[in-house]
Amino acid sequence: MDIAAANEKQLLADIDRLREEFTQTQDLYREVCVLLFFRYGMTPTANKLYQLVRKGSMTAPAEALNKFWEDLREKSRVRIEHPDLPEVLKTAAGDLVATLWSAAQAQAHETLASFQGEAQVAVIEAKAALAAAEADLDKAHQTRQKVQQALGQANERIAALGQQLATGGATNAALESQLVQAKEENTSHQQLLEDARRDFAAELDKLRAAAQLAEERFRAAETRALLEIDRERRAAVKLQKELDAARNAGNLAAERHRAEVAALQDQLGDFRQKAGMLEGNLQAVITARDVAVTELKGIQTQLANATAQMSLLRTDAENWQRQAEEAKRTVAEMRDAQKPTRSPRKPKAE
Structure with missing residues (x-):
């Protein structure tokens, strides 16, 4: 079995x-x-x-x-x-x-x-195995000696690495402390940055509102200036017509009023010069408007200049208004001056 x-x-x-x-x-x-x-x-x-x-x-x-x-x-x-x-x-x-x-x-x-x-x-196999084992044992002894030497070197290296590790541990602790402090400072800086961003955003909103208000005021002032200039231009055209009528009337009395006509021509030249100045000022106003519109894109840096430019435009408009009033007064004076010099004549029959 x-x-x-x-x-x-x-x-x-x-x-x-x-x-x-x-x-x-x-x-x-x-x-x-x-x-x-x-x-x-x-x-x-x-x-x-x-x-x-x-x-x-x-x-x-x-x-x-x-x-x-x-x-x-x-x-x-x-x-x-x-x-x-x-x-x-x-x-x-x-x-x-x-x-x-x-x-x-x-x-x-x-x-x-x-x-x-x-x-x-x-027994034969055991003897062969014993011989091989003895050879392996000799090799093992040699290997053990080498391993012991390597182990001694490794122990020395381990001791050195232990010292380095201790030093590194102290350094690491210091670095960790610095890192914690840096994180706290970073958190504080982040908070300050957030506060600064909020303040900057609020200030920017204020500046934008102020710039928008200034732009609206500038546009209103520009509109008023253009209306004033157009009004003065129409007045100048009207004055030109009146001057033409006065020139025709003066031609009728050229012989008697030659000196007055020459004076009127001088005044007319001055008026034309003023009208040219008004045209130049109008072009300057248009150019200044374009520059002001361009400069309004940089609100933070150009707002003061735009305000100053607006003040200049207002001053020019007032000067133009004063000049127009002076021109009106001059024409009125010319009319008053022409009335006594006309010879009394009967009106012609139609």
Whole structure:
């Protein structure tokens, strides 16, 4: 019966239990023989015993197996020689035991020879392994020396690194403290920056509102200035017409009023010069308006200049208004001056 056909797991568990109960090698092998033969119905062999127990030398299982068969033979002989057994049964039992004993002894001798051959091969292999192990041991000693040297160097390096680590730890602690302080300062700076941004945004909104108001005022002033200039231009056209009428009337009395006409021509030249000045001032106002509109895009830096330019425009407008009033007064004076010099004539019939 093969071991694989039996409950091998239970067999190994029983052998482990026997290991704990029997510490002597021969006793352990004997009990394993009993276990195999009587419980599992297996014929014990030295090879099988050694595979299961693996304790002691190669000859230990064979010796234990011989002792097992001797004990079994002795016990069987006692039972066979029992006086109550019939003679035929005694003879048959004796023949059976003798046969079993012969077979077991032959199997034991074969197993012993096999174990001896295996032992010799194992001895040769063990000697070769021992030589190789000794060579490996020499190499291991050399390697151990090198490793010890390297270990000494490594320990020195570790000590140096430990000092560096301690120094680095102190430096790291200082850096961490600086980092914490820097983070706190950064938080404070961020808060100040946010406050400054809010203040700047509020100030910018104020400046934008002021700039918009200034632009609206400037546009209103520009509109008023343009209206004034247009009004003065219409007045100048009207004056030109009146001057033309006065010139026609003066031509009728050219001989008598030559001196007055020359004076009027001088005044007319002055008026034309003033009208040209008004045109130039109008162009300057238009140019100043374009410059002011362009400068309004940079509100923060050009607001004061725009306000000053507006003041100048207002001053020019007032000057133009005064000049126009002076021109009106001059024309009125010219009309008043022309009235006494006309000769009284009867109106012509239509």
